[in-house]
Amino acid sequence: MLESWFNSPTVTITEIKRDAANQTAVDAETAAFSLYHYDSCMFCARVRKAIGALSLNIELRDIMTERSHFRDLANFGGRTTVPCLRIGGEEHADAEWMFESADIIRFLAEKFGAS
Template identity: 45%
Template sequence: MKIVRWILGRIILLLNAIFTPKGVKRSPIAQTEIDSRTAKLSLYQFNACPFCVKVRRQMKRLSVNIECRDAQNDPQHKADLLAGGGRVKVPCLRIESKGETQWLYESSDIVAYLNKEFATK
């Protein structure tokens, strides 16, 4: 089963590389403002997870720079995800706002949050 998952993961990554979405073009000032808003966001993810790829593709479409943390291969990120979010499940978006931290699971919820906060109107 591990071999099948590894092969499927590599296929997902290959297709993602071939069909990378284009990002939104913003003025440098607008992009700087977006970057300052995303500075307090972190995405805990596994590289070949299809749901994580879905979120990263949306990040690319919206041209948002969110730190991606590898919770599969980095034991510190895995421990942080377990301690903060309560479980090791990816993707998980860590949102720091006004001194509070929110842990948002589920790829569809994360994509909806990103669209609400960063989509051009």
């Protein structure tokens, strides 16, 4: 049952492979993203799976192993729930903090998935 939940997509994602030039362009865009997560969180695992399927290089920030990530999430994101996608902004205060695994997966699939 757990496996069927994990594999039940909130959106359908087709696995993406890009040529080098396109991957470099996407990498430049996702350089401004980071995913706050931890290993044993199932909601985080579902987002990590989508990130892998979309061939995205997004920095993973584990809030359990690095307490400064937990503090940043709480202080700037305003919640301590993971997963959370931090988007853009030179400073944490300027970033957008997107919560909810389904919203994050939908956002990434719409932006970087097969059109």
